[in-house]
Amino acid sequence: MNGKNNDESTNSFRSGLLIYAFMGIFIGIFLLPPFSLFLKMNIIMGMLIFMIMTTMISDFSSVLLDIDDKNILLPRPVDAKTLNTAKLIHIVVYLFSITLAITAGALAIGFFRYGFLFFLVLLFEIILICGFVILFTSLFYYVILTVFSGEKLKDIINYFQIALTISMTVMYQLIGRIFNFSDLNISITPNWWHLLLPSAWFAAPFSIFIEHDYNSHYVVLSLVGIIVPIIAITLYVMVVAPRFERNLQKLNSGSAQRKTKGKASLRRRVSNIICHNPIEKVFFMFTLQMLDNERKLKLRIFPNMAFSVAFPFIFLLNLVGGRVSFSDIFAQISQGRYYLYLYFSVALLAAMFPLISLSQNYKGAWIYKALPVENPAVVFKGAFKGFLYKYIVPTFLFMSFLFIGIYGVKIVPDLALIFLNMLILMLAIFHFSKKELPFYKEFQYAQNGSSTGMIFLMFALCGVAAAVHYFALVLFPFGLALNIGISLIIVIILLHYSFKISWKDIEKGTQ
Numbered sequence: 314m315n316g317k318n319n320d321e322s323t324n325s326f327r328s329g330l331l332i333y334a335f336m337g338i339f340i341g342i343f344l345l346p347p348f349s350l351f352l353k354m355n356i357i358m359g360m361l362i363f364m365i366m367t368t369m370i371s372d373f374s375s376v377l378l379d380i381d382d383k384n385i386l387l388p389r390p391v392d393a394k395t396l397n398t399a400k401l402i403h404i405v406v407y408l409f410s411i412t413l414a415i416t417a418g419a420l421a422i423g424f425f426r427y428g429f430l431f432f433l434v435l436l437f438e439i440i441l442i443c444g445f446v447i448l449f450t451s452l453f454y455y456v457i458l459t460v461f462s463g464e465k466l467k468d469i470i471n472y473f474q475i476a477l478t479i480s481m482t483v484m485y486q487l488i489g490r491i492f493n494f495s496d497l498n499i500s501i502t503p504n505w506w507h508l509l510l511p512s513a514w515f516a517a518p519f520s521i522f523i524e525h526d527y528n529s530h531y532v533v534l535s536l537v538g539i540i541v542p543i544i545a546i547t548l549y550v551m552v553v554a555p556r557f558e559r560n561l562q563k564l565n566s567g568s569a570q571r572k573t574k575g576k577a578s579l580r581r582r583v584s585n586i587i588c589h590n591p592i593e594k595v596f597f598m599f600t601l602q603m604l605d606n607e608r609k610l611k612l613r614i615f616p617n618m619a620f621s622v623a624f625p626f627i628f629l630l631n632l633v634g635g636r637v638s639f640s641d642i643f644a645q646i647s648q649g650r651y652y653l654y655l656y657f658s659v660a661l662l663a664a665m666f667p668l669i670s671l672s673q674n675y676k677g678a679w680i681y682k683a684l685p686v687e688n689p690a691v692v693f694k695g696a697f698k699g700f701l702y703k704y705i706v707p708t709f710l711f712m713s714f715l716f717i718g719i720y721g722v723k724i725v726p727d728l729a730l731i732f733l734n735m736l737i738l739m740l741a742i743f744h745f746s747k748k749e750l751p752f753y754k755e756f757q758y759a760q761n762g763s764s765t766g767m768i769f770l771m772f773a774l775c776g777v778a779a780a781v782h783y784f785a786l787v788l789f790p791f792g793l794a795l796n797i798g799i800s801l802i803i804v805i806i807l808l809h810y811s812f813k814i815s816w817k818d819i820e821k822g823t824q
Contacts, residue, residue, distance in 0.1 A: 662704075738774060
């Protein structure tokens with residue numbers, strides 16, 4: 314069984330690498346336009362740092378902050394230095410593999426366009442960037458661990474993760490806007506604030522070695538790109554790492570339950586409304602309790618939530634980039650149907666549900682068979698509704714209120730249709746995927762981009778749903794009402810058939 318799980322983990326990782334390589338082709342295309350290599354590499358390095366940092370946070374924070382292995386191995390003849398080295402090597406190998414996959418397109422295109430020297434410089438830069446990302450993430454968590462402790466620390470790590478993910482998303486979008494563009498006549502004026510951009514540090518060497526531009530500005534940026542990672546590595550090894558490991562023990566402290574009676578009472582009232590079976594209500598409450606306590610799961614869910622909020626506005630920023638007046642921007646947005654960009658949010662939210670099978674307490678999954686539950690459908694129904702209540706509905710409502718603030722209440726029917734289409738996607742994912750019990754699977758079998766393919770599929774399906782939504786508005790007088798009716802019928806049908814599950818179906822899904 315363990316051999317099969319290891320094979321699944323390896324295949325999942327390889328599939329993730331192929332997807333990253335496909336995305337890397339589009340990054341490499343930025344080398345083709347005929348303008349400054351410094352600008353092109355600035356954009357590429359910005360995208361690369363963004364993607365690696367996101368991967369580091371979403372996939373490897375659970376490894377970086379893990380203390381279970383320390384509690385198990387340190388009483389044995391394994392010292393802390395060996396354990397920390399093994400952990401770092403694990404992260405570096407996986408992260409470097411992902412980085413190579415992402416940059417494969419740029420390496421290939423750059424080799425044929427600029428020669429072997431470009432290939433070597435970019436390969437060296439990849440190593441520096443991986444080190445920079447790992448050290449930056451470690452330093453970030455070290456500061457948090459130093460200031461806070463216990464239960465409060467666990468919450469703050471998740472909150473900072475959301476803030477960091479959103480800020481990286483915004484920075485990634487703004488990198489190409491920092492310079493002065495005029496069609497393809499691009500003016501790059503050296504400025505002191507380029508020193509604040511890591512992407513500029515790693516882009517400058519290409520101007521020196523490939524374009525032979527020895528401007529002091531590029532020389533200084535290149536030196537910063539080498540010196541800062543070296544200093545960071547030295548500080549990390551000599552100062553941060555020992556204290557970081559000691560502070561990790563704070564994660565074991567302060568496990569007091571802080572749930573208020575008001576929240577528990579509200580959840581019970583909600584369960585009485587949306588759950589029609591006593592056992593289903595039990596698993597609804599059980600799911601909410603587990604989602605409250607599953608911090609490793611939050612480290613995967615929160616980035617998707619942050620992206621789902623940010624993506625529609627990122628695309629709106631691209632549309633109105635040429636306008637400087639806020640009133641002009643607001644007027645342009647409010648006159649169109651840009652609320653359909655909510656389908657980008659729907660794609661990310663719908664792809665989150667399969668994560669519910671993951672748990673750091675997966676060994677307790679034996680309780681499912683110990684309980685007198687003849688029909689496992691009630692387990693999945695309770696978990697599905699609990700996940701909707703905990704994460705999906707609040708995020709969607711938040712986005713809806715933002716767009717209602719722009720367009721007014723006239724778009725409420727459109728928002729209802731978008732929500733129904735999101736339910737269709739989530740139920741379809743559940744219906745056609747392997748039936749895996751909630752909170753039963755270990756995290757290591759779902760790392761390294763395993764959900765990326767699901768997100769791409771969701772984007773494609775949401776694109777189709779958005780197109781149908783748009784043409785229903787434009788071509789038919791009652792197209793929106795008809796579309797809502799059809800989507801509602803599909804939701805009812807899927808709710809009826811998707812949860813026709815037996816224990817044999819679950820056993821097949823786990824084999």
